[in-house]
Amino acid sequence: MKKAFIKSYGCQMNVYDSGRMADVVAEQGYSETATAEDADLIILNTCHIREKAAEKVYSELGRLRALKRDRAEAGIDTTIVVAGCVAQAEGREIIRRAPVVDAVVGPGSYHRLPDLIEQAQARRKGVDAEFDQVEKFAALPRPDASRIRSRGVSAFVTVQEGCDKFCSFCVVPYTRGGELSRPVAAVLDEARAVLEAGVREITLIGQNVNAYHGEGPDGRTWSLGDLIRAVADLPGVARIRYTTSHPRDMSDDLVAAHAEIPSLMPYLHLPVQAGADRVLKAMNRRHTADEYRRLIESIRAARPDIALSSDFIVGFPGETDSEFEDTLRIAAEIGFASSFSFKYSPRPGTPAADIGDQVPETLKSERLQRLQAQLEHDRQAFNRATVGQVLEVLVEKEGRHPGQLNGKTPYLQQVQVTGAAAQPGELVTVRVTGTAPNSLFAEAVEPMRAGSPLVAAA
Ligand code: SAH
Numbered sequence: 001m002k003k004a005f006i007k008s009y010g011c012q013m014n015v016y017d018s019g020r021m022a023d024v025v026a027e028q029g030y031s032e033t034a035t036a037e038d039a040d041l042i043i044l045n046t047c048h049i050r051e052k053a054a055e056k057v058y059s060e061l062g063r064l065r066a067l068k069r070d071r072a073e074a075g076i077d078t079t080i081v082v083a084g085c086v087a088q089a090e091g092r093e094i095i096r097r098a099p100v101v102d103a104v105v106g107p108g109s110y111h112r113l114p115d116l117i118e119q120a121q122a123r124r125k126g127v128d129a130e131f132d133q134v135e136k137f138a139a140l141p142r143p144d145a146s147r148i149r150s151r152g153v154s155a156f157v158t159v160q161e162g163c164d165k166f167c168s169f170c171v172v173p174y175t176r177g178g179e180l181s182r183p184v185a186a187v188l189d190e191a192r193a194v195l196e197a198g199v200r201e202i203t204l205i206g207q208n209v210n211a212y213h214g215e216g217p218d219g220r221t222w223s224l225g226d227l228i229r230a231v232a233d234l235p236g237v238a239r240i241r242y243t244t245s246h247p248r249d250m251s252d253d254l255v256a257a258h259a260e261i262p263s264l265m266p267y268l269h270l271p272v273q274a275g276a277d278r279v280l281k282a283m284n285r286r287h288t289a290d291e292y293r294r295l296i297e298s299i300r301a302a303r304p305d306i307a308l309s310s311d312f313i314v315g316f317p318g319e320t321d322s323e324f325e326d327t328l329r330i331a332a333e334i335g336f337a338s339s340f341s342f343k344y345s346p347r348p349g350t351p352a353a354d355i356g357d358q359v360p361e362t363l364k365s366e367r368l369q370r371l372q373a374q375l376e377h378d379r380q381a382f383n384r385a386t387v388g389q390v391l392e393v394l395v396e397k398e399g400r401h402p403g404q405l406n407g408k409t410p411y412l413q414q415v416q417v418t419g420a421a422a423q424p425g426e427l428v429t430v431r432v433t434g435t436a437p438n439s440l441f442a443e444a445v446e447p448m449r450a451g452s453p454l455v456a457a458a
Pocket residue numbers: 049050169170171172207208244245246271273311312313342343344345346347
């Protein structure tokens with residue numbers, strides 16, 4: 001059987017797409033392999049978000065050139081495809097720069113991979129696909145159950161793609177195109193397929209997921225809140241999450257869902273990016289720092305135990321010392337359970353790249369270091385605050401030591417549990433006993449029952 005190696009470089013949507021590409025090429029007779037060395041087909045699913053991410057693909061292509069040559073000398077063909085957001089942004093230019101590439105395909109048209117691969121193999125020269133934003137989902141096969149199961153108890157389901165926000169630093173509206181919501185029926189069908197494959201936790205994903213506005217089976221336009229309510233009713237679903245949200249699209253209805261739906265996990269990734277109003281405005285984020293603070297207050301009012309996470313950019317063009325201090329301040333005030341933070345990276349074609357006032361690299365590094373120290377402090381504080389609490393853990397796999405299980409708390413903390421006998425996919429009730437740098441320790445306890453002393457203590 002022919003083998004395919006598919007490597008993801010990007011966000012959750014990129015990881016999801018890699019899985020769906022595996023489904024597509026499986027129909028063409030390729031089974032997935034974990035190494036490039038034994039692959040007849042290599043797909044690099046690239047990311048364009050920051051310069052570093054985009055450059056990684058060219059260094060990888062350098063390595064693959066030698067691999068392809070060695071295999072050719074042994075009489076074996078290798079087909080190399082560049083997919084994802086760099087493919088969308090650069091198109092055929094990639095083949096010019098790296099002739100080892102046989103085909104280039106954007107994130108909107110990978111359902112056409114079989115056709116493209118055949119063309120590339122027949123013509124033995126680079127071909128590219130259309131880069132249109134087409135409705136690929138209808139053309140994709142149902143997710144393959146054994147692939148889904150092999151990835152564990154948790155699965156992504158794309159509900160929305162693209163973005164209309166045009167933050168001034170961001171390439172996504174260009175590489176992924178405008179906002180497109182999948183119809184409710186298509187999302188529920190895919191959710192059922194992954195649940196039937198044994199998945200217990202579904203993360204609904206989209207570049208701007210809370211802008212979801214899909215066509216409902218009743219002819220009405222459904223919001224993300226409506227969709228979450230419907231997913232919560234599917235048999236077998238234990239946990240629901242969604243990511244990534246924009247503060248502007250955090251509707252009252254979605255906030256209310258956090259209070260009403262027990263399987264909707266108390267965790268929200270809601271990037272703030274920066275703490276100074278001038279910078280937020282220049283970023284075209286369309287909210288102020290205080291509006292963000294008030295939003296967090298209303299979310300915490302609906303779900304007091306919610307854990308929050310964020311993305312940050314330091315060194316946006318023109319960012320002053322005091323504006324950077326505003327970012328440190330908002331981070332400390334909110335106390336994020338987890339965060340991603342980046343140095344601003346100018347991206348070709350985005351408005352911010354043309355602002356003259358770029359912040360020097362050394363200053364960006366210094367600010368990033370200070371912000372990351374703050375964010376790490378807050379993350380550890382959040383983890384310590386869960387010590388002593390009684391929580392449910394979704395078991396993912398056996399732990400490192402006999403009798404230990406690994407899983408996640410509702411707050412997405414990795415946890416090692418002792419004293420429980422359970423299979424992956426089961427929920428166990430634990431008491432958190434301690435923290436390690438990147439995980440928690442916990443002991444199994446009797447499941448919580450209404451009126452039991454544990455519930456009162458928790
Ligand atoms: N849709 C999401 C995030 C998409 S990209 C949102 O609205 O927040 C993920 C993160 O990468 C962003 O939140 C931002 O923090 C970061 N990012 C995007 N473009 C960047 C750039 N040009 N330089 C540095 N970081 C960037």
